[in-house]
Amino acid sequence: MYVKGKxxxxxxxxxxxxxxxxxxxxxxxxxxxxxxxxxxxxxxxxIDYKFKKTIKTPIIDLNMKGKGMFVYDV
Known part of the structure; x- marks a missing residue:
């Protein structure tokens, strides 16, 4: 999803x-x-599942211009 920096x-x-x-x-x-x-x-x-952690990547330059990051719930 896209979110403005502000x-x-x-x-x-x-x-x-x-x-x-x-x-x-x-x-x-x-x-x-x-x-x-x-x-x-x-x-x-x-199924049984258990939340382990959230991983947030560093901020990166995106191919489509601008900055971005990925957030994963494991």
Missing amino acids: NVIEFFKWYDSKEDRETSPWREFCEELLTTKILPGWEFRY
Whole structure:
């Protein structure tokens, strides 16, 4: 997503609060792996998962001009 530089700090405050945003790994697991039939739904209808950490990359120059970074919840 694109966020103007003047809004980055507020964006990360909101992102880190996890308020009013999708935070369920189960939804992503289903959407990306089960509904696409990459994995069989019956065998993976229940999964256990545990949040480990958030990784934020350093700020980099993007190919499409401007600066950017990646944020991963593991």
